[in-house]
Amino acid sequence: MNWVEIKALHKLYTNGEVKINQTLDKSPVFKNHQNALEIERGRKSFTRNDIFLEVYERRYLKDYEKYAAFLEGEGLLKPQLRFNKNDIDLLIQFKQGIANGSLLTRRNELEEAQESVRGFSHMFFKNDKYLDGKTLLIDAINTIFDITLVDNKSQQYLYVLQCKDPNLIILCENGNFLNRDKIPRANGYELWYAGGRNIPKLEYTHQIRRGLPIYYSGDWDKDGLEIFELAKQKISDLKLLLPNGISKSINATDHKSLWKYPEAPERLSGLKPKLYNEEKTLLIIELIKKNHWITEEGNNLKVMIENYNS
Structure with a gap:
């Protein structure tokens, strides 16, 4: 039994009804109770009877309360939890x-x-x-x-897209730009990919930087900006590029990185305000309010660099 089923059983207990989703439709837990306890299955939902109440309180209620308290205490109660x-x-x-x-x-x-x-x-x-x-x-x-x-996967080395005469380095959250070599090589951009959050190796990059300025390109969502903050702990002069791509709905794209504190956008989803100038802060607030994000690959590297240095 997974958390979706555990949570649904509790909702059936408290509300008397729970909507059928893909997980519950295939759930042996619900099928067993449907047969043994006469849970009624409608076209869109399950409903329960008084027998279920007694059995749930005896077999499941304590576990639910224990699990819910633990998961909430650890900050794990997310929609995608399975x-x-x-x-x-x-x-x-x-x-x-x-x-x-x-x-x-x-x-x-x-x-x-x-x-x-x-x-x-x-x-x-x-x-x-x-x-x-x-x-x-x-x-x-x-x-x-x-x-x-x-x-x-390997933690000990960077994936690097090299060019003949680099004038700057861009640390990419994702590997997509490293597969598109035309713009970076034509403009002297050396691209690094550390592997998302796998950034401890950045402590050892001082010599291979050769004194070049270094920028960060990533998704503008909670995870992408958290990775920037972690990377900046390793590379203090890391500069955050402002995206130029079009934002997308997190819900419509079934995206898994969710903003924290959507009811209070000024909290910047728990990010560190001192790392963002006014323009970037306002963009983060706008994205949280709209529940949107901006994908890294939707941006233009050259435009981001030119805008930063203009």
Whole structure:
């Protein structure tokens, strides 16, 4: 049973009805209760009877309250959350183990060994590939243990699009621009791709910069700007390029990076205000108000550089 099913069962308990979605349509949990407890299935929703109330309170209510409190406390209650029950139980055990000290030695060993995602998965989950692609779960583990598990992809070197006579460097959040060499090479832009959030390696780039100015190009969403802030901790003179692409609806594009505090856009989604000038601050506020984002690949590198230096 995953969090979508757990949450839906609770909504059925509290509201008497829950809309059928793709997950619930295929859910063995709902199918079993439908047969055993006479949950009624309509065309668009499930409804419950009094028998369900008694069974839910006996079998599920305490777990829901425990899980909801934990997930909210860890800042994990997001629309895209799909953790299963065993995952949540294990995260709670991790949190308790760190708090009571029983996992501190293991935590220090993981940090010292620069443990990988797959190595951690092999230790604690059913196989070494269990965590592959489960970004939210990996982020939760990193937060609880206060470590950074090494990605299964290489962490130790940059992907670089070189040119004959570079006059500046652009650090790209995504790899898209590195596959489009015409504009950067024609204009003397050397492009670096560190791999999204995988930026610890930037500490070792001083010599290979050759004194060139360096700029950051990325998605203008919560994640992209958070990555900029992390990268700026490693490269203090990193300059943020202002996008020139057209913003898109986060909902319409089924985008997964959601702004925090949409009810208070002036909080800049928890970003650090001192890193953004007035023009960039106003753009972030506008994007939050509209619930929009701007993709990195929708921008023109040359125009961004020219606008920055004009």
